[in-house]
Amino acid sequence: MADLLTAVGVRKEFGGLVAVNDVDFTIPERTIVSLIGPNGAGKTTFFNMLTGVYKPTAGQIVFDGHDVTGKPPHAITQRGIGRTFQNIRLFQSMTSLENVLVGMHSRLKGGVLRAVIKPPSLKREEIAAREKAHDLLEFCGLRGRDDEYARNLAYGDQRRLEVARALGTEPKLLLLDEPTAGMNPQETAEFTAFVSKLREEEGLTVLMIEHDMRVVMGISERVTVLDYGEKISEGTPQEVQRDERVIEAYLGTAAVS
Amino acid sequence: MAPGIQAVRDSTPALKRQTMPRAKRAAIVGIPAFFVLAVTGSASLGLIVAVLIFGGLYIPAWNTLPLGKWIVPLGVILLAVLYPLYQPNLFDVVVFGNFPSIDTGVTMMIFIMMALGLNIVVGYAGLLDLGYVAFYAMGAYTVAWFASQHFSNVNVHVGGVGVAPDTPGFHISIWLVLIIAGVFATLAGILIGFPTLRLRGDYLAIVTLGFGEIMPQIASNGDNLFGHNITNGPQGINPIDPPGFGNTLHNAVGLPSDYLSSTSSTRLFYWTALFLVLVTVFCTVRLRDSRLGRAWIAIREDETAAAAMGVPLMRTKTWAYAAGAFFGGVAGAYYGSFKGGTFPGDFYFNISIFILCMVILGGMGNVWGVIVGAAFLSYLNQEGLANIGAWMNANGVSDFVFRKNIDVPLYTSGIFGVILVLTMLFRPEGLIPSSRRKAEFHEGVHDEPLYDVTHE
């Protein structure tokens, strides 16, 4: 299986603080990988470097055969990396459908002149886009919510909408930042099944930052552990669970001995 | 959601469109009725009340009809088009005096156009541009360059009207020049946007403010820019050719050959200006409902998320600038032709803030609101404040409150300032808000800068 994403020696410094310290990381195609670690370990910083929000201080990131190190976020999204956010960042004053349509921005082609003239080709494109967005919303369990403003949705639905919107970017790699935060056990189980579905039916590769070990153990094929910006362990969920360094990081030295 | 409720929701789509409340129906019918009655001189209180009751009770809600949503806009357009015809017959309103003259009407149309242009930048994309006057100036000087005797060493006539064929200078048909002016302004917008659009909101504001501030300076000093006379300095450039259709079309179809020589010259200017406004509204609405419009709203709400969804920030913001600038340029060019001259004194920086005031008072992002705000405030600036002052002085109000006569137009900038402050404090979504905006202001948005250092 080829590697969809390869990160080599990735490093992020904020002034004197090293948030991510020379991390090597690969994601094989069609796998579900989890990135875990205590709070402050550098997980979201690493995510942000993958998606172009931060420029790495050093290192290289190759995605789908292209070097995307330090490229701006929209270019990386165009290459095929989609993401959700840790604290939901939907466009609150837009409807669910519109949120997904924004996600599809880079896959549509209407420009300024065509927008004003509105030729039949544009009308067709818009109708097709709306249908696709509608289908995505259904796929993510948001049937019938097309015209609801995002701010009026229930919390669980908002999380679903974030995923639907990210799917609108037609990603090859989907980054989920703490997707089950705030969910109850049933919602978490549903979401876990949903992520599996994404991989099985859509052929997506998924990278998750997660704190909920049920999810991590449940569907990840591989788990990488960060602590203080460094990779301290990597392997199958079972291997990582037994790794002394991981236990130490989460529970302290006393827990190991 | 319980399956029963879902089934109900699915089967009654019409529930979404609510029928118009009676009061609203009555008001919308009552206003034009009032006008018609006033013009014919039979506007009595009893008659008005009768019309209102009739409107509320018997006229069905038209917004559920197939083309119902066009009725009010078409009605307003009709009122505006016919305005020059019934304006002389209109009554005097208390305090405000007479209804605006057709001349003022042209100015109002120009400002509506500019407000709609600024609305794209501030209202849709959320970029606080305090230097919109730069685009207006660009348009005004474009028409001054291509439809006057300024470049007296050339002699280029392409459809120019109102001047003899041997007059020196560029004399291009105003209709072409409007488009050229729009393009030039767009280029200026892209140029200005290049360094400024990467800045954060408040820095963007002050930099655009600076642009607006130095614009009159450049215009004043432009008579000796590296040896070239670009703007003719403080005296400005005049006369500027009027719009027109030329003698061929005049003889063939009866269109006015040049606006100034026609008998109903002001009316022609007014109707053309109204047409330009309609075109602007059309383009604005089309843009708003397009992929680009969605991108603008996304950027305004949450830049980081928008970028993560594949929206190229700089490019999209520049498009907002460019689109807004285009209409500013066309408005400036038309105004230059209407007034017959372009002078640096026209571009005092306050204008940028006035236009901003119109957009904010009217309702940022809402086309109707902006039109109403612009019409009202530009009227106030041109005629209204003077009329109010005259009324107050004549009726003892000034004596009572201030102990002397006051010159209300002197307080123009203060009044606009008060409008800005009060609107921001108490109704930031404007008089006629878009439904999106109302929630945004009362609930807040994510407008942190792109690089969110507080995240881990």
Next chain:
Amino acid sequence: MASEQARVRVARPGYRPDVLSIVGLLFVAAVGLWLLINFIKAPADFYNLFLIGLTNGCVYGLVALGYSLVYGILELINFAHGDVFMLGGMLVATMTTSWALANKSGIVLWLFILLMLLIAMAFCATINTTIEIVAYRRLRNAPRLAPLITAIGMSFILQNIGLVWKGARPTSVPDILPHGTVFTIGGVPYTWNRFIVLLFTVPVLLALMWLVQRTRHGKAMRATAQDREAAAMMGISVNRTISFTFFLAGCLAGAAALLYALYFTNIRYTEGFRVGLIAFTAAVLGGIGNLPGAVLGGLVIGFVESFNNGLGWHAPGSDWSQSIIFAILILILVFRPEGLLGERTPEGV
């Protein structure tokens, strides 16, 4: 395995600053050369312009301090600050004329000037604090556009007040500062009225820095500037700290207004806006939020303006002053937003 495959060149992004620094240095060198040539050609003029720039720069610096203080704590550009300064100047003009200070001299004169200073400071501080309470406080959690727009509105209102108070034409202030020579340099006298401005600015800056660094109030200001919520949780009254900051900024504006009015003997209702824009540029140039930076920026702008207006050899001239200052603003914001003395925040935002 995978890392070997991908062990391509490890990129080190971010070389841009170096090229820019070189260009910047070249430009500064060119300017320095131009100054040198002018100095050699007409040294007396040069000294004179230098002194003018120094004096003007101090005034700009004082106003810039006000902008920096408020921006540091609220991240708000208080557009109205310059206009508060202008109103203070008008008050000073009124006081000087109605108390007939031109007829006074000696200790009495200085006591009156001191009195005017206190009144001007109190006046401006009151206006500033009132504006904060009435207009900005409610909008502290609104989207950033809202307080900005309100600030513009307040600026308009204050300008209008100035226009109505003293009219459209410049108001002249009786020239009461002494003009005796302190010392001569290169044949050009450095007069007392100029020296007083400098004499005043330095202690004010030092006192302000002491206040911000060493006192409890200053600590509260710095804490609130860094993290408002955390400061509140530590028991700092955010409202009072912010009001105090506006009060201080107002005092600075009042002091600057006194100096401006007495030194330039002239004040006009549009001066607030003009000086405000210059002062804000100075604050950004020095590093927004950085107090010595504000004064440094003020001095630099003062020199730029003065040399531009007066030098004989290839100077753009006073017509272009505002455009040049504005160009500085843009260049700084685009290429070095942290200013001369500011710290580089991550990614330069």
